[in-house]
Amino acid sequence: MLQGKTVILGVSGGIAVYKAVELLRLLTKAGAQVHVVMTRNAQQFVTPLTFQTLSGNPVHTDLFSLYQEQEIGHISLADRADLFILAPATANLIGKIAQGLADDLLSTSVMATKAPVLAVPAMNTNMYENPLYKRNEKILLEHGYHVLEPATGSLACGWEGQGKLPDPETILETAEAVLAPKDLLGCHILLTAGPTREEIDPVRYLTNHSSGKMGYAVAAVAARRGATVTLVSGPTNLTVPTGVKCVPVCSAREMRAAVLEHAESAEVIIKAAAVADYRPAVRAEQKMKKTGDGLTLQLEKNPDILSELGARKGDKILIGFAAETERLLIHAAEKLKKKNLDMIVANDVTRLDAGFNVDTNIVRFLYADGRVEELGLMSKMLVAEKLLDQVARLWSAKRR
Numbered sequence: 001m002l003q004g005k006t007v008i009l010g011v012s013g014g015i016a017v018y019k020a021v022e023l024l025r026l027l028t029k030a031g032a033q034v035h036v037v038m039t040r041n042a043q044q045f046v047t048p049l050t051f052q053t054l055s056g057n058p059v060h061t062d063l064f065s066l067y068q069e070q071e072i073g074h075i076s077l078a079d080r081a082d083l084f085i086l087a088p089a090t091a092n093l094i095g096k097i098a099q100g101l102a103d104d105l106l107s108t109s110v111m112a113t114k115a116p117v118l119a120v121p122a123m124n125t126n127m128y129e130n131p132l133y134k135r136n137e138k139i140l141l142e143h144g145y146h147v148l149e150p151a152t153g154s155l156a157c158g159w160e161g162q163g164k165l166p167d168p169e170t171i172l173e174t175a176e177a178v179l180a181p182k183d184l185l186g187c188h189i190l191l192t193a194g195p196t197r198e199e200i201d202p203v204r205y206l207t208n209h210s211s212g213k214m215g216y217a218v219a220a221v222a223a224r225r226g227a228t229v230t231l232v233s234g235p236t237n238l239t240v241p242t243g244v245k246c247v248p249v250c251s252a253r254e255m256r257a258a259v260l261e262h263a264e265s266a267e268v269i270i271k272a273a274a275v276a277d278y279r280p281a282v283r284a285e286q287k288m289k290k291t292g293d294g295l296t297l298q299l300e301k302n303p304d305i306l307s308e309l310g311a312r313k314g315d316k317i318l319i320g321f322a323a324e325t326e327r328l329l330i331h332a333a334e335k336l337k338k339k340n341l342d343m344i345v346a347n348d349v350t351r352l353d354a355g356f357n358v359d360t361n362i363v364r365f366l367y368a369d370g371r372v373e374e375l376g377l378m379s380k381m382l383v384a385e386k387l388l389d390q391v392a393r394l395w396s397a398k399r400r
Contacts, residue, residue, distance in 0.1 A: 004032075005033070006081055006082050008084045010089075011037070013042045014123065024051060036051040039093070061105065078115070082179065083118065088120060091121070091127045098135075098140055124157050128163045148166060148174050176224055185226030186226070189227045189229050189267070191230070192273035195210040195273070195274050197234070197276075206280070213357075214383070221381065222391075232246075232259055233273075234249060247262070251276075251279065267398075271305065272345075279302050281299060320345070321344065321345045322347070324346065342367070343365060347361055353377060354377070
C-alpha cells in the first residue's frame with residue numbers, strides 16, 4: 001500500500017518523538033517517499049538532522065520558507081501528499097486542527113491537504129481523558145480523520161495508563177489500512193492459519209513446519225481492505241494483525257470445532273492452516289520413557305475440515321491451500337475438485353524461497369473453471385493482496 005506513495009510525517013513535541021524515528025525507517029523500508037514536518041517543540045527532543053538522514057529529504061520546520069523557488073511550503077506538501085501521519089500528535093496539535101487553527105507549518109499543511117490524515121495521539125493519561133481533549137478528538141473523527149488509540153502502560157511522566165504512542169509497527173499497519181481499497185467492506189471472512197499439534201504425551205507432539213506467516217498475511221490484508229476477519233490459528237509466534245479477531249486452537253479437532261462454530265456467519269472461508277492429517281490413537285497420561293531400540297505409534301485420521309466445509313458450503317466462497325512436494329498442479333487440481341472449492345492456492349514447499357518459515361512465496365492460483373494463474377516470487381504480503389483481489393471479485397459476483 002505504501003510503495004511509491006508520498007507520506008508527510010508530522011512530528012509534534014513530546015517524549016515519544018524518538019518512536020517517530022523508527023516509524024520513519026519503517027515507512028521508507030515499505031517504499032514510501034517520506035517528508036518530515038517538525039514543530040518547534042519536537043525539535044527539542046530529536047534534531048531535524050536525524051529525520052533528514054533517514055528520509056533522504058530536507059526536514060520542514062519553517063512556515064515562511066519556500067519549499068522550492070516558486071512553491072509555498074505548506075501548499076506544496078499538502079498537494080503532493082498521499083497520506084499525512086501525525087505521530088506523535090499532542091493534545092495541542094489535535095486541538096488546533098479540531099478548531100480550524102493554523103499557526104505553524106504542520107497545522108497549515110494539514111489544513112490545506114485533501115489527503116487522508118492519520119493522527120496518533122500521545123500524551124499524559126489525564127490529558128488524554130480530559131473531556132475537552134475527547135471533544136476535539138471526536139470532531140476529527142466526525143470530519144473523516146483517522147485516529148489510532150494510544151497504548152496503555154507506564155508513561156514518561158511517571159503515570160500509568162493510556163497515552164503511550166503505539167509501536168511503530170502498529171502505526172505502519174494502520175497507515176496501510178487507511179490507504180487500502182475497501183473493496184471487502186461488509187464481508188465476513190473466516191480464515192485458518194498455522195500448524196496444529198497432536199499430543200503424544202504431556203511433553204511431545206506431532207506437528208509440521210508451518211509458521212502461519214501466509215495465513216496471517218491474508219488476515220492482515222483482508223482487515224485493511226474492510227473485511228470482518230475471524231482468524232482460527234494454530235500455535236505460532238506471530239502477532240495477531242490489527243482489527244482481526246483471533247481464536248487460538250491447538251489440535252485439529254479443536255480447529256474443526258472453532259471453524260464450524262464461525263462458518264455459518266462467514267461469506268468467505270480461506271483454509272490456509274497446515275492441519276495434521278493424523279493424531280496418536282492414544283495420548284499417554286505421563287511422559288513416555290525410552291524403552292528398547294524403537295517406538296511404534298498407532299495413528300488415526302483427523303477430521304478433514306476442508307472436505308466437510310465443501311460438502312456444506314452452499315453459496316459461500318471456499319478457498320484452500322495445497323502445499324506439495326511433487327506433481328504440484330495435478331495434486332492441487334484433484335484437491336480443488338474433490339473438496340468442492342472455488343479456488344486453491346498451490347505452492348511447492350521444497351523450494352528454499354517459498355513455503356514454510358520464509359517471508360516469500362511462489363504460488364499458482366487454480367480456479368474451479370479450470371484456469372491456472374502463475375505468480376512469480378513475491379512477498380507473502382503481496383501474495384495475500386493478489387489472493388484478496390480474487391476474493392473481492394468472487395464476492396462481488398456473488399452479490400449481484
